[in-house]
Amino acid sequence: MFKNLIILIFFSFCCLGKEPVNAIALTDEKIILNVPTPLIGVTAVDDFSSAIEEPNASAGGAMEMQRYFTVTVLAKLKNCQANTRTVFQTWYTGHGLIPSQEKIDEYSMVIRIWDKDKNGIFEAKYELNQAESYVRSSLDYYQKSGKKLPIETITEMIEHYQLSLLWQTLSEAMSCD
Helix, strand or coil: CHHHHHHHHHHHHHHCCCCCCCEEECCCCEEECCCCEEEEEEEEECCCCCCCCCCCCCHHHCHHHHCCEEEEECCCCCCCHHHHHHHHHHHHHHCCCEEEEEEECCCEEEEEEECCCCCEEEEEEEEEECCCCEEEEEEEEEECCCCCCCHHHHHHHHHHCCHHHHHHHHHHHCCCC
8 A cells, every 4th residue: 555655646746737648547547538427518719609509518328418518608708726726636636536647837726636436537627718718627437447437426526526516616616606
């Protein structure tokens, strides 16, 4: 266990500030970060006629998931990265999750967080795209197996990790009020 912790700490520090990694090792197994299960997606635009859509609007393949993927209109898009980061930190701390990596730029952020049982990683993202005039926050989950979660498991995660409350709080944080 101690060896695995050292590997994780070393890996986290070595990867800070670099491009997103394709695999993270905690044990001999690797988590391949190429088949995410989208859990939350909040996109905000500043124009009613914007063609921007929430990219994961049909994620999960079930009607109960669609409410967690929305596009809202704000009077003005602002860089609310600090607010969004605080929301994610409050959420993962409140659930006893283990942050393993953060990458923060001026207009974007990625935080990778181990679930309690270390069966996978949550990936929290924030992006302000001024060129296309949108801001987006999202939460995806990656299993060690690299497969998407079945809908039953997604439903359990929504309840267990209070994703409805996280979605609401993220929506509010993106307006910088």
